[in-house]
Amino acid sequence: MSSDSDPDRQASNSSSKITAIQDELFAPGRSKAERYAQLVIGRNSLWTLIKYELIVTGCSWVPGAIGFLLRSKLYPFLLGRVGDNVTFGVNVVLRHPHKIVIGNNVVIDDGCVLDAKGMSNSGITIGDGVFVGRNTILSCKNGDIVIDDRANIGFNCEIFSGGKVRLGKDTLVAAYTYMVGGDHEHKRTDTPVLYQGRIARGIEVDDNVWLGAHVVISDGSSVGHDAIIGAGAVVVGDVPPFHIAVGVPAKIIRDRRDSTKPPESTER
Numbered sequence: 001m002s003s004d005s006d007p008d009r010q011a012s013n014s015s016s017k018i019t020a021i022q023d024e025l026f027a028p029g030r031s032k033a034e035r036y037a038q039l040v041i042g043r044n045s046l047w048t049l050i051k052y053e054l055i056v057t058g059c060s061w062v063p064g065a066i067g068f069l070l071r072s073k074l075y076p077f078l079l080g081r082v083g084d085n086v087t088f089g090v091n092v093v094l095r096h097p098h099k100i101v102i103g104n105n106v107v108i109d110d111g112c113v114l115d116a117k118g119m120s121n122s123g124i125t126i127g128d129g130v131f132v133g134r135n136t137i138l139s140c141k142n143g144d145i146v147i148d149d150r151a152n153i154g155f156n157c158e159i160f161s162g163g164k165v166r167l168g169k170d171t172l173v174a175a176y177t178y179m180v181g182g183d184h185e186h187k188r189t190d191t192p193v194l195y196q197g198r199i200a201r202g203i204e205v206d207d208n209v210w211l212g213a214h215v216v217i218s219d220g221s222s223v224g225h226d227a228i229i230g231a232g233a234v235v236v237g238d239v240p241p242f243h244i245a246v247g248v249p250a251k252i253i254r255d256r257r258d259s260t261k262p263p264e265s266t267e268r
Contacts, residue, residue: 042096042117052078052097060091080123089134096140099123103149109134118142133157133175141182143200148207153177163200168207168225179203179217206241226256 030038037049055078059070071088078097086102089110094100099116100123108114111134116123118140126147132138133155138145143161147153151167154175159165162182167173181203185196201220205211209223212231223229224241233250242256 039117040095042098056094063090083128096123099140100126102126103128103130105129107131109136109155111135113137113139115139116145127151127169141198141200143181143202145181154213161200161202162198162219163202165203167205168209170208171205172210174211174213174215174231176214177211177217178215179205181219183219228256 033049034044037044041048041052043049055074059067059074061067062070067090068087071092072086075086075088075094075097076082078094079100079102080098081101083102083104083106085105087107089108089112091111092108093113093115095113095115096117097114099118099121100114102108103126105128106126107130109132112132113136114124115138119142121140121142122144123140124138124145124147126132127149129150130147131152132147133153135155136153136157137159138147139158139160141160141162144164145159145161146164146166148167148169148171150169151171151173153159153167153173154177156175157173157177157179159167159179160181165179165181182198182200184193184198186193188196199219203217203219204222205217206223206225206227208226210228211217211223212229212233214232215229216234217223217229218234218236221235221237221239223235223239224243226242227239228244229235229239229250230244230246232248233246234248235245235250237249239245239250239252243252244254244256245252
């Protein structure tokens with residue numbers, strides 16, 4: 001009689017924990033068109049798929065002022081909600097766009113990826129006055145991403161969420177920052193990490209924070225309001241408000257409210 005302690009049984013059970021993306025790609029009984037629709041738009045609707053393809057194919061690549069105008073007029077038909085004066089750059093990628101909400105006066109620069117994919121999540125919410133630099137990736141792994149008002153995200157940043165990742169108001173995120181709101185189980189050595197499931201505690205970056213270039217924020221970490229994280233630091237755990245942290249792993253070096261020491265420089 002097999003039991004849950006049997007390695008073969010456990011490996012079999014763990015195969016059900018394969019990523020949602022792979023589930024959709026290889027799901028039996030679905031046509032290629034149905035798999036593509038579920039992966040890209042998150043809905044099994046022929047009309048929604050046709051609308052998506054026509055709009056994206058027709059204007060995502062168009063350069064210059066004409067492209068900006070076309071995308072500003074047509075992308076709202078794909079997205080959950082879009083405010084006024086929103087600019088989309090060239091070759092912006094949208095996945096599950098009905099779960100993407102964008103406020104007023106927002107810039108999504110060239111080559112960005114907004115991927116709200118998930119089976120039970122709310123998706124991506126971007127507040128007013130936000131700037132998202134070119135080639136930045138916002139990707140939900142069945143989690144949520146919230147970018148609060150006036151946050152400024154540099155180019156080539158990556159934010160992944162298996163739970164919830166939040167960037168607070170007036171947060172400054174320098175280039176190549178990496179935030180991963182999720183992790184893989186890895187306790188077992190008889191089963192590949194891929195099949196051991198995922199955990200997600202989320203990431204909270206509060207208001208008025210400055211993240212230097214190449215900063216890494218790991219799952220379960222938080223950065224308090226008005227804190228500064230030095231370039232190249234790896235945050236594992238919590239950084240209190242008003243404090244400066246640097247290094248790998250990041251260590252607190254001082255409180256910004258202490259005027260007895262000069263402020264540390266943080267590359268942007």
